[in-house]
Structures are given as structure tokens and as C-alpha cells.
Amino acid sequence: MKYVKMYKTKFDLLEFISKLPKAELHLHLEGTLEPEMMLEKAKKNGVKLPYNSIEDVKKAYRFKDLQSFLDLYYLGVSSLVDEDDFFDLAYAYFKKASSQNVKRAEVFFDPQAHTRRGIDFSTVIKGIYKAAKKAEDELNVSVGIIMSFLRDMPESSAEETLEQALQYRKWIIGVGLDSKELGNPPSKFERVFKRAREEGFIAVAHAGEEGPAEYVWEAIKLLKVSRIDHGYHILDDPTLTEKVSQEKIPLTTCPLSALKLNHITPLDKFPIKTMLKLGMIPTVNSDDPAYFGGYLNENYYQIAKVLKLSASDLATLAKYSIMASYIQYDKKVDLFNIVDETYCEIF
Ligand code: ADE
Ligand code: ZN
Secondary structure, three states, X not given: OOOOOOXXXXXXXXXXXXXXXXXXXXXXXXHHOOHHHHHHHHHHHOOOOOOOOHHXXXXXXXXXXXHHHHHHHHHHHXXXXXXXXXXXXXXXXXXXXXXXXXXXXXXXXXXXXXXXOOOOHHHHHHHHHHHHXXXXXXXXXXXXXEEEEEOOOOHHHHXXXXXXXXXXXXXXXXXXXXXXXXXXXXXXXHHHHHHHHHOOOEEEEEEOOOOOHHHHHHHHHOOOOOEEEEOHHHHHOHHHHHHHHHOOOOEEXXXXXXXXXXXXXXXXXXXXXXXXXXXXXXXXXOEOHHHHOOOHHHHHHHHHHXXXXXXXXXXXXXXXXXXXXXXXXXHHHHHHHHHHHHHHHOO
């Protein structure tokens, strides 16, 4: 009998990653504002920015830490003013996501980054929602919109934001917590999260990105989140590590973000293999791709290369992203099957 070659020994990494259906669970729409669009919108809206060219903008993208990034991020969003601006921003991202085989995108937006400079909540959400609807109809990307409260603003401002969101209740699946973490623990937002959960929003929060494990405990116990965004400092606390892995609380990790904000350098220290070994549910995400040098596939690719992840690891990570998303069960099963088919194709 003739020898049948069972396994290909090599596979093209980027091609395999591109083919895997994936969910993006940690992406700030404002963090997808590419320098070209920023300058174009600033010109259209008469907004003054301290940049004369795209090169100027890119040169400014060297970050010391989270705050030095946030300063530029909030400056950049000031170029967005009307509903069309928010539509264009969101739709450009959904097109990119679709081209990378992202089948589900759960995207954050920061209402207070706009309302505090005089833009109506309704202007922002209407533009984003229209783009999401069009992406679902025309790009085959399922979308969930999560509104994030800025944790460096008072809880009363988050409560006002929640109030403004209630008339758009059907368009928004959840609430999140972002911006400057250190000094702004989850406990500051216990009441507004309780109210949001009572209104039927799911709850997630950035925790353990730059803040200590204690903030992750608070996010779980006080905010009752069903996912942790980032969560790197969980690993500093063995009891918390055990809890997160036992209870299968998913983590939305962001490799290039952690690298560019100097949370974890070099990239080979990124703890995703450790998390997998410990039975945790890490996922790969892009956070603010216009600022950190890569959308979802680039995040998978960089981390796979540096950590020598196997095809099986990558398929697991794609499955975890689907599992940790808030889409319906039958859709999860369909996407799981496509991951398996894609995996089988390389053998
Ligand atoms: N807002 C946008 N990106 C963020 C991040 N990585 N951490 C906290 N807040 C953010
Ligand atoms: Zn984030």
C-alpha cells in the first residue's frame, strides 16, 4: 500500500489566522481613528489639532504609559463632531473587521469623551448604531455595542450617561469601565453598575491592566462583571487566579496594547500561554488598533510568532473568543464548527 502523507508540517501562519472565524471582544471604536480620518474630520469640523501631517500624528504615537496614550486618544476624538463622523469611524472599523474574518465584534464607545465637549449622546449612538446595522446587513459581521464609563470622572457623570442611554436601550448590550485605572477602583462605580445590571445591561470592566489584582476582585465582587478586560495582574494573586480559572471568567487580553503601553515588554513575556495552561479563558483582541500598530489578525500573528503558538493554540483562542462573546448559543456552535474545519484543512 502506498504511503499516505497525513500531516503537512508547515502552514502559513498569517493565512491560517486570517481564515479562522474570530470574535473581537475588546475594541474601542475611538481607538480605530486612523490619522488620515482624524485630520480629514478635524479640517471638515474646524477643529485645531497640534499636527500638520499624518507623519506628525504617527510621530506622536510613542507612549510612556496608559495616561500618555489617553491624552492623545482624547485629543484625537475631538475631531469627531456629527453623526456622520461617528458613522464613518465605526463603519471603517467594521469593514476592516470583516476583511479579517471577524464574525462578531463587541465594541466599546466612550460617551463621556464626547458629551463633556458638548456633543449629544444621541448624535454618537445614532452614528454608531447605523454603522453597526449596515455591517450586520452588508458585511456579515454581528455587532454588540458596549458603552464604557470613564473611570476618571465622577460616578454621578456615569449615572447621567446611563440615564441618557436608556432611550437607546435596545441598541446597547452592556456597560464597561475604562480610562485611567490607577486611583479609580471599580468600587467607585458600584451603584451605577448595579442600576445598569437591573436595566438588563451586561457588565464588563477594564481591570488589572495597570491596576492591582485587588481591582479585579472588586470588578468581580462589586460590579459583578461577566468578563475582565485585560486582567494581567490577576496572575499576581494565586487565589484570584484560581477563582478566575475555576469560574471560567473570560479575559480580553490585548498583546500589542500591553506592549505599546509598556505594561508587558518585551512581547515574549505576554502571559497567554500561562493563562491557557492554568485553565483560564484568555482571548486575543486589539484595544486601540490605530494607535498600537495592528488590528486583530496582527495581534494574533505577533503573539503567535513570539510565543511559538501552535495551530491548535490558535484555534483554541479563536474558539474562546467566540465562547466568551454574547452571541446566541447556536451561532457559537456554527462558528466553532468553522474553526474546526479550518484547523482540519491544514492537515
Ligand atoms: N481607553 C481606550 N483604551 C484604553 C485602555 N487600554 N485602557 C483604559 N482605557 C482605555
Ligand atoms: Zn481597552
